[in-house]
Amino acid sequence: MDLLPLPAPGSTPARILTIAGSDSGGGAGIQADLRTCALLGVHACVAVTAVTVQNTVGVKSFHEVPPDTVAAQIAAVVPDIGIQAAKTGMLASAQIITAVASTWRELGLTVPLVVDPVSASMHGDALLASSALDALRTDLFPLATLVTPNLHEVRLLVGIDVVDAESQRAAARALHDLGPRWALVKGGHLPSEQHSPDLLYDGTDFLEFPGQRVPTADDHGAGDTLAAATASALAHGFDVPEAVAFAKRWVTECLRAAYPLGHGHGPVSALFRLGLGPA
Ligand code: PXL
Numbered sequence: 220m221d222l223l224p225l226p227a228p229g230s231t232p233a234r235i236l237t238i239a240g241s242d243s244g245g246g247a248g249i250q251a252d253l254r255t256c257a258l259l260g261v262h263a264c265v266a267v268t269a270v271t272v273q274n275t276v277g278v279k280s281f282h283e284v285p286p287d288t289v290a291a292q293i294a295a296v297v298p299d300i301g302i303q304a305a306k307t308g309m310l311a312s313a314q315i316i317t318a319v320a321s322t323w324r325e326l327g328l329t330v331p332l333v334v335d336p337v338s339a340s341m342h343g344d345a346l347l348a349s350s351a352l353d354a355l356r357t358d359l360f361p362l363a364t365l366v367t368p369n370l371h372e373v374r375l376l377v378g379i380d381v382v383d384a385e386s387q388r389a390a391a392r393a394l395h396d397l398g399p400r401w402a403l404v405k406g407g408h409l410p411s412e413q414h415s416p417d418l419l420y421d422g423t424d425f426l427e428f429p430g431q432r433v434p435t436a437d438d439h440g441a442g443d444t445l446a447a448a449t450a451s452a453l454a455h456g457f458d459v460p461e462a463v464a465f466a467k468r469w470v471t472e473c474l475r476a477a478y479p480l481g482h483g484h485g486p487v488s489a490l491f492r493l494g495l496g497p498a
Contacts, residue, residue, distance in 0.1 A: 220468050222492075223455050225260040232262045233454040234300055236293065237447065238319055239308030240269040240281065240337075240346065242440075246486030247340070248308055251440035252447040255469070258492040261451040264300055266292035266319075269311040271346070275439065275481030278344035283311045286318035293322045303454035306333040306446045309346045313354035320358040331364040331453040334399065335446035336372045341439055341484060352376060361398030365459055367446050368394065370408040381409070384416075391420035401459045406430070407441065419463055426460055428467050437477035437485030444487050445470045472496075 226232040235256060242248035249265055256263035268289050271281040296302075305328070310316050323332070336355055338347040347355075352375060360366060370381045377393035379386060387404050394402035406416040419426040448469040452462035469489075476491035488495065 220472060221465075223259050223261070223451060223465075232260055233451070234262045234264060234302045235447075235450045235454050236264045236266065236296060236302045236305040237308065237450075238266040238268060238289070238293065238305065238310070239443070240271055240311065241267055242271055242273055244274045244439075244481065244486075246275065246480065246484075247440035247443050251443040251486065251489075252306070252308065254489040255444050255447040255473075256451055258489040259448065259451045259469075261454060262300075263447075264296040264302060266296070268315050269309055269346075271309075273340070273344075275483035275485065277342040277483065278340045278346065281311065281346070283315065286312075286314040289315050290318040290322040293319070294326065297326055297328065302330055303456075304331045304333070304450040306335060306450040307359070308335050308443050308446065309337045310351065310355070310359075311346065312348050313351040316351055316354040317358050320354075320362060323362055331450070331459075332362055333446050333450045333453070334359055334363040334366045335442055336366060336368050336376060337442070338372050338375055349375075356397050360394075363399035364453070365401045365403060365449065365463075366394055366397075366399045367403045367405060367442070367449070369405045369442060373404060381406075384418075387416075387418045388420075388425060391418050391425065395420050395422050403463060405442070405445070417463070417467065419460060421459070426463075428463060430467055431471060433471060433474035433477075435474055435477050437479055437487070438474060439484045439486045441470055441474060441487050444473050444489065 448466035473487035
């Protein structure tokens with residue numbers, strides 16, 4: 220696949236900020252973001268929101284970082300290092316969401332922001348307090364360039380059960396009404412064996428990304444990888460449809476290269492970029 224232009228040796232790469240949680244199993248969260256950014260030649264700054272205690276079987280618990288410390292990480296890196304895009308993943312609580320949104324506004328940031336409204340792990344373990352949904356909708360969504368919920372998150376955020384193309388459109392409209400510039404309704408959990416259509420909406424036009432379903436149970440970190448690749452492409456100046464198209468190709472390759480790990484679900488793998496693809 221065509222990749223992002225790599226920085227000249229010794230020169231400063233494009234930079235993004237990921238605001239997300241740590242996965243002790245190394246599959247999803249910050250660890251997935253860092254793998255994707257590194258293999259795309261993008262430097263990722265990090266604001267850690269939570270430390271999860273998990274393995275490939277499930278999330279046992281998590282410890283939230285104090286909201287002030289999340290805000291301070293963002294305020295420390297942005298003016299010093301400079302970023303061209305950002306993404307959010309696991310935000311854990313309403314207080315952390317409010318701290319992120321206030322800091323974003325205080326710093327006067329205008330770079331593209333991808334909000335992946337992570338609510339639960341693939342095992343169904345909660346990663347976001349249910350009381351935090353309102354903060355997500357009212358504080359963070361209006362600042363987002365793009366929101367990227369899966370169908371479970373769509374149900375929580377706008378109460379729509381996406382089962383077909385029509386309900387996917389209704390969901391995209393309802394999400395867009397919450398204030399992001401673009402909404403991407405990911406179809407990965409739709410009941411099709413061959414396709415995994417994502418729908419992108421900017422308030423006027425619908426853009427479909429058909430996508431080929433990759434049959435694997437090792438898809439831990441797929442959503443994080445998609446959002447990190449999208450932010451990386453936006454940092455390179457791609458527009459939103461181009462960035463989503465790029466990220467969709469990237470995550471498809473990562474799914475093809477996913478590997479088994481532990482006793483549960485293995486991670487998608489950006490290591491295909493090193494030639495470590497399917498055997
Ligand atoms: O894939 C969503 C996700 C994001 N962030 C963290 C996670 C997970 C899923 O388990 O653990 C920290």
